[in-house]
Amino acid sequence: MENKKAVAFLDLRRQYQSVRKDIDAAVKNVLSSGRYVLGKEVDAFEDEFSRYCGSRFGIGVASGTEALYLALLACGIKAGDEVITVPNAGIPSTVAIELTGAVPVFTDVDPATYNIDPARIEKAITRKTKAIIPVHLYGQCADMDAVRKIAFKRGLKIIEDACQAHGASYKGRRAGSMGDAGCFSFYPTKNLGCYGDGGLIVTSDKRLAEKMRMLRDYGQAKRYVHEYKGINSRLDEIQAAILRVKLKYLDSYNRKRAEIAETYGSMINNRLIDKPEAAPYGKHVFHLYVVTCRQRERLRGHLMRNGVESLVHYPATVYLQKAYSSLKGRNSCPVSEVLSNRVLSLPLYPEMEQGEIELVSRTINKFRV
Numbered sequence: 001m002e003n004k005k006a007v008a009f010l011d012l013r014r015q016y017q018s019v020r021k022d023i024d025a026a027v028k029n030v031l032s033s034g035r036y037v038l039g040k041e042v043d044a045f046e047d048e049f050s051r052y053c054g055s056r057f058g059i060g061v062a063s064g065t066e067a068l069y070l071a072l073l074a075c076g077i078k079a080g081d082e083v084i085t086v087p088n089a090g091i092p093s094t095v096a097i098e099l100t101g102a103v104p105v106f107t108d109v110d111p112a113t114y115n116i117d118p119a120r121i122e123k124a125i126t127r128k129t130k131a132i133i134p135v136h137l138y139g140q141c142a143d144m145d146a147v148r149k150i151a152f153k154r155g156l157k158i159i160e161d162a163c164q165a166h167g168a169s170y171k172g173r174r175a176g177s178m179g180d181a182g183c184f185s186f187y188p189t190k191n192l193g194c195y196g197d198g199g200l201i202v203t204s205d206k207r208l209a210e211k212m213r214m215l216r217d218y219g220q221a222k223r224y225v226h227e228y229k230g231i232n233s234r235l236d237e238i239q240a241a242i243l244r245v246k247l248k249y250l251d252s253y254n255r256k257r258a259e260i261a262e263t264y265g266s267m268i269n270n271r272l273i274d275k276p277e278a279a280p281y282g283k284h285v286f287h288l289y290v291v292t293c294r295q296r297e298r299l300r301g302h303l304m305r306n307g308v309e310s311l312v313h314y315p316a317t318v319y320l321q322k323a324y325s326s327l328k329g330r331n332s333c334p335v336s337e338v339l340s341n342r343v344l345s346l347p348l349y350p351e352m353e354q355g356e357i358e359l360v361s362r363t364i365n366k367f368r369v
């Protein structure tokens with residue numbers, strides 16, 4: 001029997017309704033401008049978002065995955081190299097590494113923060129290792145001082161996957177600004193989302209910025225002068241205009257997310273469920289509110305029967321996916337494997353209503369095995 005949905009995991013229409021006038025005006029303005037790709041909206045957004053992150057340069061691209069790919073390329077990563085990342089954060093960082101021809105090498109995560117465990121990084125480093133991609137998962141930064149210390153000592157590049165961490169911070173520094181490059185996605189469900197696909201790389205390294213700017217546009221230094229082998233990965237004017245409107249609200253959206261997380265934290269009290277903890281070193285922006293439960297599938301069924309939608313981020317460790325089975329065996333990541341069976345994401349987005357938040361909490365509290 002299909003139950004009526006009382007609480008959707010996410011309803012993006014609510015945010016659109018709340019900023020509709022400004023968004024519609026921004027889109028119309030681009031439509032009548034006659035300039036649709038890489039124009040003044042993109043320039044302005046690159047400037048505003050990189051400044052927001054505390055980085056010197058911003059390079060708009062077509063998606064978060066391509067932001068990672070182009071950042072790796074710009075750092076000189078190529079076939080035969082190895083790049084360290086985590087296997088519990090979905091496949092984009094793995095996809096980006098493989099696109100360069102390099103080999104992804106997995107490091108397990110910290111069971112408290114779900115982020116890369118710095119204590120395990122050194123063991124994964126070989127002569128071929130050239131870079132680390134820490135993923136700031138669920139809206140919380142990885143322990144970047146520890147990551148940076150290792151990278152500095154071993155001469156490795158750091159490319160931050162900040163696709164779930166717009167506005168998150170670590171010891172006062174914004175996600176994306178702590179490595180050689182920081183990569184963002186503006187997929188509609190992200191903390192800052194557009195109405196299509198989009199992405200951006202921030203960096204404070206002028207040479208890297210210039211190279212990435214060329215790489216996203218066929219490697220051109222100027223028209224038909226190809227300095228590098230690049231691709232077509234450009235942010236369009238409509239998405240940039242939409243993002244400029246929404247960037248003004250990002251901090252208030254993130255505050256709202258933190259408030260909802262706090263309400264869940266105080267209302268949910270079921271001994272079968274572990275709630276997420278924010279590490280004291282930074283600001284968590286709760287892209288996702290992820291609980292863990294040993295009886296995850298039963299909990300999910302209970303929520304569904306009571307009209308509460310939930311999702312799993314992510315149900316399989318990357319190297320256990322069929323397409324990536326060749327990556328299995330190098331380093332097993334038992335913490336990631338256990339988490340993939342226990343994590344459950346509850347509805348959390350800035351426009352959620354108090355009644356919905358309370359209903360989710362009460363439903364969770366009624367769960368028994």
Ligand SMILES: *Cc1c(COP(=O)(O)O)cnc(C)c1O
Nearest residue numbers: 063064065092163164185186187
């Ligand atoms: C969304 C996401 C990406 C990829 O972004 P796309 O724009 O969908 O390509 C990369 N890494 C993480 C952790 C993400 O959540």
